[in-house]
Amino acid sequence: MKEAAVSGGLSLARRRLLRLPRFNRSKLSASDLFVYGAAIAVAIIILCAIVPQWLAPYSPTAMQADQVLLHPSWAHPLGTDYFGRDVLSVVIYGSRDSLIIGFVSVLVGSITGGLIGALAGYAGGIIDTVLMRLVDVLMTIPGVLLALAIAAALGPSLTNVVLAVAAATVPGYARVMRGQIMSMKARPFITASRSIGATGPVIFWRHVLPNSLSPMFVMAAIGIGSSILTGAGLSFLGLGTIKEIPDWGALLSQGRGYLTVAWWICTFPGLAITLFVLSVNILGDRVRDRLDPKRSRG
Known part of the structure; x- marks a missing residue:
């Protein structure tokens, strides 16, 4: 009996030891x-944009005058510029x-392009032809060049930059939404809805449009960084906001003349842009993996 108990205890202990590696599997992966x-x-970075006065050590x-072009130090972690700021x-x-330009332009561009694509895809016929030919004309112009032309025509201001960047993204959103709407129209449950007497607007708002938004969310999440x-880029060229407190692009433009003497003036705004764009792209990829059923099955 004692040997059985001992052997039973050893086997139980052995089983528990064998279960220990399973906890390692629950650790977070690199991704x-x-x-x-x-x-x-x-x-x-969003917190910096919302409440900068809580985080900034000095007034911008x-x-x-006695602290011009100081190297990074404990008093000024990123140094000072040519004005002593x-x-x-x-x-x-x-x-x-910078974040207003990114988020608001994506919001405006996705809504405008989504409505154009949804109308073209669901209505079809001459409406689809006219709208898509206009979109094709816009797509022949590179997005940066289109934004540059619009910003130059409207003049430098935050609103104009947002409109210029949003207009450059409209053709892409319109194309994606049109394709989704046309694919959704051919689904069996849409045919079944028509067979039971559902009207066109009801089918569109309750069935077609809600089931076509996932690619738009993914595209918008990834598009924030590019916006x-x-x-x-527009601010760097002098077509952005003209304010006492410049955005990241304007900081790059102001610091490029001091790159050989004060590299920190434009290096750290550039690193801020890189960090935010890279982080948004990583989160956008995760959103795509979550919303794409083909990837989730794989």
Whole structure:
């Protein structure tokens, strides 16, 4: 009996030891760590844009003649610029306009392009032909060039930059939405809805449109980064916002003349753009993996 009990205890202990490696499988993978890191980076930058006065150590407009072009130090972690302003404070305050350009332009472009694509795909016929030919004309112009032309025509301001960047993204959203709507119209449950007497508007708003939005969400999540890059490019060329507190693109433009003497003036705004765009792209890839049923089955 004692031997049986001992052997039973050993076998139980052995089984418990064999279960220990299973806890290792529950650890986060490398991709999960990247996603969580990207989410933290995006959250911090968004917090900088919402409440910059809580995070900035100095005023972004405070000019000190005796602290011009100081190297990064404990007092000024990112150094100072040619006006004696703290670069860290200017970068934190400049995140607001950069994020407004990225998020609002994606919102405006996705809604406008989505409505055009939905109308063209569901109506068909002459409406589809006319709308898609206009979209094809816009797609022949590179997005950056189209945004540059619109911003130059409207003049430098935050609203005009948002409209210019949004207009450059409209053709892509319209194409994606049209394809989704046309694919959804051919589904069996849409035919069944028609057979029981459902009207066209009811089918569109209750069945076709809600089931066609997933690719738009994915495209919008990934498009935020490219919109910020386009907005920064316009600001770099002098077509962005003209304010006392410049955005990241304007900071790059202002610091390029001092690159050999004060590399930190334009390096850290560039790193801020890189970090945010990279983080948004990582999160966009995760959103795509979650919303794409083909990838989730794979």
